[in-house]
Amino acid sequence: MSNIGKLKLHMPSFLKIVKKDFDLNFYTLCFIGKLGKISINLPIDFRLIVDNNSLVLDSDNLVMWGTTRNLIHQAIIGVTTGHSNKLELVGIGYKLSFNNNKISLYVGQSHEINIEVPKQIQINVLNATTLTATSLSYPLLTNFLHSIRLIKPASLDHYKGKGILVKKV
Numbered sequence: 001m002s003n004i005g006k007l008k009l010h011m012p013s014f015l016k017i018v019k020k021d022f023d024l025n026f027y028t029l030c031f032i033g034k035l036g037k038i039s040i041n042l043p044i045d046f047r048l049i050v051d052n053n054s055l056v057l058d059s060d061n062l063v064m065w066g067t068t069r070n071l072i073h074q075a076i077i078g079v080t081t082g083h084s085n086k087l088e089l090v091g092i093g094y095k096l097s098f099n100n101n102k103i104s105l106y107v108g109q110s111h112e113i114n115i116e117v118p119k120q121i122q123i124n125v126l127n128a129t130t131l132t133a134t135s136l137s138y139p140l141l142t143n144f145l146h147s148i149r150l151i152k153p154a155s156l157d158h159y160k161g162k163g164i165l166v167k168k169v
Contacts, residue, residue: 005065009055009073012080017048017055029072033079036136040075042068078136084169085145089129090154091162098125107152107164115148132169142166 018030049056105113124132135141154163
């Protein structure tokens with residue numbers, strides 16, 4: 001059994017949590033912070049206990065206890081500070097550009113690759129080979145960046161070190 005579920009979560013004073021029932025087996029937790037709002041669906045056997053700006057998750061479901069606690073932790077971080085990752089292109093002639101909510105990649109192929117950016121993700125281009133992506137939702141951000149990474153992963157060419165890298169900021 002993992003002990004991650006037992007860890008307390010720090011809850012900032014400006015964070016507001018709203019519980020909504022929508023089914024017999026599930027309920028929704030809405031986390032409202034200074035950056036926005038995120039909703040998480042939880043099974044009914046998970047209970048939240050709030051004590052002096054700390055949050056404890058209590059459950060009889062030991063299988064999903066640690067995972068659910070980390071989903072709540074990611075939601076709290078998302079609405080208070082936000083999640084941010086960096087995407088780097090490494091290789092001669094590799095470059096990227098961002099305009100009209102599309103990322104254009106030039107990564108050694110005969111044509112450019114255009115990728116539509118979801119509305120919940122903000123892109124900041126640092127230079128011709130590096131961009132920073134920020135979002136409230138950590139799973140959305142990492143899935144988006146790793147789908148870009150699959151175009152030309154740097155791990156396949158690890159001797160030369162060429163490809164697309166995703167780094168946590």
